[in-house]
Amino acid sequence: MSICMSNSPRPRWTIILATGALHLLTLLAFLPSNFKWSAVGVALLLHWITIGLGISLGFHRLASHRSLQVPQWLEYCLIFCGTLAGQGAVLGWVGYHRIHHLYSDQPLDPHDSTQGLWWSHISWLMHEVPAKTELSRFTQDIADDQFYRFCHQHYIGLQVGLAILLYGLGGMPFVVWGIFVRLFVGFHSTCCVNSVCHKFGYRSHATGDHSTNCWWVALLTFGEGWHNNHHACQSSARYGVLWWEIDLIWQMIRLLRRLGLATKVRVF
Numbered sequence: 001m002s003i004c005m006s007n008s009p010r011p012r013w014t015i016i017l018a019t020g021a022l023h024l025l026t027l028l029a030f031l032p033s034n035f036k037w038s039a040v041g042v043a044l045l046l047h048w049i050t051i052g053l054g055i056s057l058g059f060h061r062l063a064s065h066r067s068l069q070v071p072q073w074l075e076y077c078l079i080f081c082g083t084l085a086g087q088g089a090v091l092g093w094v095g096y097h098r099i100h101h102l103y104s105d106q107p108l109d110p111h112d113s114t115q116g117l118w119w120s121h122i123s124w125l126m127h128e129v130p131a132k133t134e135l136s137r138f139t140q141d142i143a144d145d146q147f148y149r150f151c152h153q154h155y156i157g158l159q160v161g162l163a164i165l166l167y168g169l170g171g172m173p174f175v176v177w178g179i180f181v182r183l184f185v186g187f188h189s190t191c192c193v194n195s196v197c198h199k200f201g202y203r204s205h206a207t208g209d210h211s212t213n214c215w216w217v218a219l220l221t222f223g224e225g226w227h228n229n230h231h232a233c234q235s236s237a238r239y240g241v242l243w244w245e246i247d248l249i250w251q252m253i254r255l256l257r258r259l260g261l262a263t264k265v266r267v268f
């Protein structure tokens with residue numbers, strides 16, 4: 001194992017500045033001139049497309065865990081949607097997540113929750129974590145795919161293109177809500193899975209880590225908040241197990257299966 005630990009990980013200043021800028025730009029939503037219900041509607045729609053279909057279904061259950069199979073054109077559509085979530089390049093997202101499951105809540109976990117809520121929520125993203133040196137080893141199955149590489153290399157440019165499109169459709173209100181507010185909410189919703197869902201909530205399974213189930217994180221992330229269930233059976237495409245554990249992405253997978261677009265679906 002080539003990963004070595006460091007007591008003082010180096011700050012990633014570009015990430016720190018970009019994250020700070022996003023939080024400041026989100027404040028533009030409080031200007032009355034930037035509020036339109038249609039802009040809020042665009043943000044909600046894009047939140048479903050990018051966080052639900054893109055991150056939860058595309059990046060996580062499909063690319064990271066291969067919990068199901070879909071036609072290649074549909075896989076690429078889902079990865080494209082996840083890229084528009086603005087949560088970094090796809091190879092890094094998938095690689096870090098796989099490393100997290102292998103070393104969950106241990107020193108080699110990129111967002112080890114035993115290092116505190118702030119670290120597991122956001123601070124780890126702003127530092128050079130040791131796991132970065134192992135990313136290529138954990139993404140060998142997708143690293144040579146040309147579409148994945150395109151999304152990996154151009155995720156910032158694609159976000160700019162979306163912003164230009166939204167500006168043409170609805171001016172600054174669409175940009176403020178469809179880009180800044182939507183990225184802010186999506187970013188912290190996903191981060192809550194790493195932090196809140198290793199600190200608060202209930203545990204249905206003894207998993208050997210600190211993962212928990214948290215209902216309000218599940219609502220924000222369309223089912224990802226049933227995190228202890230997921231850690232108990234990482235390859236399962238279904239995260240909400242009990243009848244009241246709402247998992248909208250699981251319902252989407254069931255629909256795709258009925259349509260013949262999802263096969264080899266793994267479940268608890």
